[in-house]
Amino acid sequence: MFIDKSLKEYIGDVSSNEPTPGGGSVSALAGSLGAALTAMVGNLTIGRKLYDELSDEIKQEMDRNFGEVGKSVEKLNHIVDEDTKAFDEVMDAFKLPKETDEEKKVRSKAIQEGYKKALEVPLRCAEECFHVLEMQKVFARYGNVNAITDVGVGTLLAYSGLEGALFNVKINLLSIKDEEYRNSIDSKVNSLLNEGKKLKEYLLEVVYERLA
Numbered sequence: 001m002f003i004d005k006s007l008k009e010y011i012g013d014v015s016s017n018e019p020t021p022g023g024g025s026v027s028a029l030a031g032s033l034g035a036a037l038t039a040m041v042g043n044l045t046i047g048r049k050l051y052d053e054l055s056d057e058i059k060q061e062m063d064r065n066f067g068e069v070g071k072s073v074e075k076l077n078h079i080v081d082e083d084t085k086a087f088d089e090v091m092d093a094f095k096l097p098k099e100t101d102e103e104k105k106v107r108s109k110a111i112q113e114g115y116k117k118a119l120e121v122p123l124r125c126a127e128e129c130f131h132v133l134e135m136q137k138v139f140a141r142y143g144n145v146n147a148i149t150d151v152g153v154g155t156l157l158a159y160s161g162l163e164g165a166l167f168n169v170k171i172n173l174l175s176i177k178d179e180e181y182r183n184s185i186d187s188k189v190n191s192l193l194n195e196g197k198k199l200k201e202y203l204l205e206v207v208y209e210r211l212a
Contacts, residue, residue, distance in 0.1 A: 031161025032076035037154035090114035
């Protein structure tokens, strides 16, 4: 499993002439690192004097979000490896026989189903990265100011994970023939991208504001 390797080994694997791990796996890792940095800010805030000075409502939100980003780290770590297997069914489907009309029909259906499954993994990655961005808001506003740059880096990583994962969704979507399905996924992609950009810009604005 790639996630269990050292950083040096993983980077070496990415730079090799093998197709995996590729952009999808790296996007998941970026998102996980973004969530991990957010958790670090939580650890440097919760239980400290500045935390005690926050309202009960903000404390509750921070505690809840702290738990959520921890879950996101685990989910995205899993996708680091899962993404490398996402295209396997497509490749297997292309190997199916295509001598008769019936075989061609079965093969074509299997390819289409494979592409759908292949885009589901990066779509989940993008959704999880978006969730991380949402969770970061309370830490950007009320987290330990000495760690505000870590919020900023976490924001950039989570957003990179989101947009990077959506590249993989879009390239697989190009091969989907089901127009209704394609339009539905395309709508999700556009929504995640647009709302994700807004969140990123808001968070960075807060970071620069607190840096000043």
